[in-house]
Amino acid sequence: MKASDRCVYECKARGIFRKLGITPMIGDFVEVEVKNGKGNITAIQPRKTSLIRPAAANVDMLVLVAASKEPEPNFLLLDKMLVHAEMNGIEPVICINKTDIDDGKKIYDAYKCTGYEIVKVSALRNEGTAELEEVICGRTAAFAGLSGVGKSSLLSRITGNNLQTGAVSDKIHRGRHTTRHVELMELEGGGYVMDTPGFSSMELTGVRAEELWRYFPEMAKRAGECRFRGCVHINEPDCAVKAAAEAGEISTSRYQSYRDLYDTLKDIKEWKN
Numbered sequence: 001m002k003a004s005d006r007c008v009y010e011c012k013a014r015g016i017f018r019k020l021g022i023t024p025m026i027g028d029f030v031e032v033e034v035k036n037g038k039g040n041i042t043a044i045q046p047r048k049t050s051l052i053r054p055a056a057a058n059v060d061m062l063v064l065v066a067a068s069k070e071p072e073p074n075f076l077l078l079d080k081m082l083v084h085a086e087m088n089g090i091e092p093v094i095c096i097n098k099t100d101i102d103d104g105k106k107i108y109d110a111y112k113c114t115g116y117e118i119v120k121v122s123a124l125r126n127e128g129t130a131e132l133e134e135v136i137c138g139r140t141a142a143f144a145g146l147s148g149v150g151k152s153s154l155l156s157r158i159t160g161n162n163l164q165t166g167a168v169s170d171k172i173h174r175g176r177h178t179t180r181h182v183e184l185m186e187l188e189g190g191g192y193v194m195d196t197p198g199f200s201s202m203e204l205t206g207v208r209a210e211e212l213w214r215y216f217p218e219m220a221k222r223a224g225e226c227r228f229r230g231c232v233h234i235n236e237p238d239c240a241v242k243a244a245a246e247a248g249e250i251s252t253s254r255y256q257s258y259r260d261l262y263d264t265l266k267d268i269k270e271w272k273n
């Protein structure tokens with residue numbers, strides 16, 4: 001069934017959800033009671049996945065959009081988002097946009113060691129967008145990334161909808177043209193995509209510092225070769241992860257993010273105890 005064949009009802013959520021502390025999220029499968037053309041959400045199905053940043057349910061792919069330039073990539077934020085996706089069992093894809101102004105090699109080199117799919121695109125020139133659509137095909141994908149990287153421009157290309165876009169400087173100075181609401185859009189070849197508001201910071205929670213390496217796939221696959229069990233891959237001798245970082249098999253940027261995040265998580269724990 002296509003979205004155009006479906007009925008659309010404006011719904012209210014019953015007060016019971018508020019009492020239970022449950023908020024309906026974008027992407028939820030719900031049961032609806034219709035009266036006089038208006039819907040009432042009576043039940044929310046268990047969620048397959050639930051992302052906090054961006055807030056969305058049942059997403060199975062996170063397309064992390066970074067611009068090769070304007071704005072400069074924020075590697076630490078990208079790495080936090082990748083850990084967040086890993087923790088939630090959501091497949092991440094790295095999408096390098098604006099390849100018309102810079103080839104994006106810096107981002108590519110930072111992530112080629114991860115094994116994640118990397119797609120280079122230019123929304124402006126409509127290059128690589130068909131490949132991006134193919135990668136998403138059949139899935140429910142949320143687009144996330146800094147404001148101004150081109151999420152709405154890319155989604156306009158692949159959905160054929162005309163989404164609101166805005167110049168980077170406009171957003172920074174006046175907060176105009178930003179995506180204020182999130183909506184699922186159906187792809188012609190199957191699958192759904194959603195645009196999300198850009199954000200520039202996030203706090204990583206729900207993971208212990210000692211477990212953090214598990215969410216860096218290029219570290220996790222080498223951890224079994226470390227001398228010590230419980231190695232956190234920072235100062236231990238005969239650490240296979242550190243050796244791989246020194247040999248350039250794990251990028252400097254990824255290893256640095258790991259160390260920064262490890263320190264932050266360690267501090268949170270000590271502060272809470």
Ligand SMILES: Nc1nc2c(ncn2[C@@H]2O[C@H](COP(=O)(O)OP(=O)(O)O)[C@@H](O)[C@H]2O)c(=O)[nH]1
Pocket residue numbers: 097098099100101121122123124125145146147148149150151152153154164165166167168179198
């Ligand atoms: N040069 C270039 N500019 C782009 C590209 N994609 C988007 N832009 C521009 O970047 C700005 C922000 O785009 P937008 O889609 O609103 O970004 P969003 O905040 O991530 O949704 C707009 O001025 C776009 O025209 C691209 O591939 N190349």
Ligand SMILES: [Mg+2]
Pocket residue numbers: 151152153164165177178179195196
């Ligand atoms: Mg946008």
Ligand SMILES: [Zn+2]
Pocket residue numbers: 223226227231232233234236238239240241242
């Ligand atoms: Zn180690």
